[in-house]
Amino acid sequence: MFKLNIEGMSCQHCVNTVTKILESMGNLKNIKVSLEDKAAYFEADKGGDFELIKAKVEEKGYKVTGWEEK
Numbered sequence: 001m002f003k004l005n006i007e008g009m010s011c012q013h014c015v016n017t018v019t020k021i022l023e024s025m026g027n028l029k030n031i032k033v034s035l036e037d038k039a040a041y042f043e044a045d046k047g048g049d050f051e052l053i054k055a056k057v058e059e060k061g062y063k064v065t066g067w068e069e070k
């Protein structure tokens with residue numbers, strides 16, 4: 001399970017936007033985006049492509065401030 005820290009999400013719309021980006025990656029499972037935690041959780045089989053995820057999320061105006069494996 002990975003946790004991606006994301007700054008700038010302020011409402012359910014933001015949660016949906018980030019969720020769709022993660023779903024579009026195609027190789028992430030059990031995606032959960034939490035407004036409260038300012039984070040996205042997911043499982044990645046072969047390790048996610050974090051640089052690509054970061055780029056796609058930041059393209060939408062949010063800031064990825066880090067990630068950790070749990």
Ligand SMILES: [Cu+2]
Pocket residue numbers: 009010011012013014015
């Ligand atoms: Cu929003």
